[in-house]
Amino acid sequence: MAPDDITLKLRDVRAASGLSLSKVAEMTGVSKAMLGQIERGESSPTIATLWKIAKGFELPLSALIGSGALRDAATPDVFRTVTFPGSIEVKIVFPFDPALRAETFHVDLAPSQSHESAAHAAGVTEEVFVLNGTLDILRDGAWVPLQAGQGLRFAADLPHGYRAGDQGAAFLNMHHYAQTDTLAAIGKV
Amino acid sequence: MAPDDITLKLRDVRAASGLSLSKVAEMTGVSKAMLGQIERGESSPTIATLWKIAKGFELPLSALIGSGALRDAATPDVFRTVTFPGSIEVKIVFPFDPALRAETFHVDLAPSQSHESAAHAAGVTEEVFVLNGTLDILRDGAWVPLQAGQGLRFAADLPHGYRAGDQGAAFLNMHHYAQTDTLAAIGKV
DNA sequence: ATCACATGTGCGCTATAACGCACAAGAGGA
DNA sequence: TCCTCTTGTGCGTTATAGCGCACATGTGAT
Incomplete structure (x- = not known):
């Protein structure tokens, strides 16, 4: 170009x-x-x-x-389930789309169940929106309390975790992959 | 800034x-x-x-x-509300972030209320996830029925619309902007 | 120790980004 | 018509982006 x-x-x-x-x-x-x-x-x-x-x-x-803009088409909804390495099971709400660099999961946690996640690759941002119950999110060493209807956006290239309240929790989990994964293209990482 | x-x-x-x-x-x-x-x-x-x-x-x-990134920001204890050109009022769950090229709204529709949206700029993709009630989405000339817990992803650079069921509807609305966005955010739409 | 080489930074010069101001062209109004 | 306002563009000056080159430091290797 x-x-x-x-x-x-x-x-x-x-x-x-x-x-x-x-x-x-x-x-x-x-x-x-x-x-x-x-x-x-x-x-x-x-x-x-x-x-x-x-x-x-x-x-x-x-x-x-x-710049060179990619166009994108619609994708219908198909619910596939996937088990994360961390052993919790999540439903795929919106599958990964290269154009959007994003995917959305539906996560269900049993009462008081917790799940810790290691740091993701650089440039990954997560968004969490609580659907039901209460959820604590470990981010940057501190637990952030969330209730149904609340959301949190945070950088996921640090260790982080989720912990459900007494009645369990259901939440949407959006993963955004920044264009930093292009670092991979360079050679390093 | x-x-x-x-x-x-x-x-x-x-x-x-x-x-x-x-x-x-x-x-x-x-x-x-x-x-x-x-x-x-x-x-x-x-x-x-x-x-x-x-x-x-x-x-x-x-x-x-x-991005000059807020990135880690946005714990919306306080929702900012915004009225769309189309006259419905939405709450901002996650504000626009240049790095993610995405923003998320929380929309509430009264029973049987509908809202039609003109075509957005090229490259805009919407994701809808129904929180409560039932919602029909007009996409590509046809109405797609959705229930709570279901989602739909579609290209928003075509005319599209939302219609709530008998008990109304609440849904999350994610907007993804490909690198062509521009016009949508200005107010022209 | 001295060499050889590569790292990143400072200096002087040129090209040009960015400014304020002034001007030509058009659109109404009286 | 003449006047007034606003549109966008051209001109002269200043600030600075960008270059090539030289310098100081650092790291091995012999």
Whole structure:
């Protein structure tokens, strides 16, 4: 890929918002002239200014960077069950999808049952949403108490654990694999 | 947030690869001195050079951009609520994280209430997991019935809709943004 | 000890990103 | 028409990204 493949979508974003260069300049702190040049491809902005723009629009930085985008299709629901190494049994709610880099499990813990998990690979983030009962999550050495309807997002590349309350617990467990697994592609890890 | 929140992960990536500045300079076409300055935070690179670096490592650009990540954050004892353009009100369970490109909402529908959503931007995938009641999802022109404990994953860049059953419905709604998102978050939709 | 080589950092120079300001073109209004 | 406001673009200046080169340090090897 040539460096020309960087398509900045500022023009699209601004068009969608219906704002003028002046307005955008005002809300981002980036000069009107510079914004124009960026849109026209006459200037290659610093990430610092790109950040300012993204912040102004309240957009993730990646929203402004056009790269090779993978498209994705729908996947229906099929519940397969899988036993984790840690010996607990989980149901697959959403299977892993390479495009999303995510998968979702449904976990059931018996009353007071606990499960400790070793550190996952770097860049793995977990999200837990409690469906029923109460659940304590061990993260960073401390137990975080959660009730039904509450959620917690944490980095899973550290040792962590789950512990159900007196009435057991059911929760959704989303695993997000950041693009850090690309480190694997380099050779190390 | 100050622009200082941009943490470039070049140092981490290079450390993981075990390569020297010279080697990286050679394979990326970016001067050794500049690479050093970027790692030390003394220089804010252009996206052009950032692209060269990413390309040299055969990494996606986003792999080098540190989200300024909250990552570990979000214990939503306090739910923030947000009203969708479509007029229904949703609670934010997990806020958008650039690294994950995902956010999760908690949606409550009154009995028989329905909500239609226009097509989102290309590359948006939704996951729905029903917590309570029954829910029908309009996808691809057909209504898919779901009960509590069931989930559905579908491409959201087509018109789609939700319809609660007789007792109403509560469900989690995960939005995954492929690298093309942009427009959806702005408000245009 | 001295050599040979590779590591990362500092210096001077050039290219250019980013700014403020001014200007030309268009859109209504009176 | 003339006036006023806003649109986006061009110009001159300053700040800084990015380069090549040289230097200081470090690590073995002989």
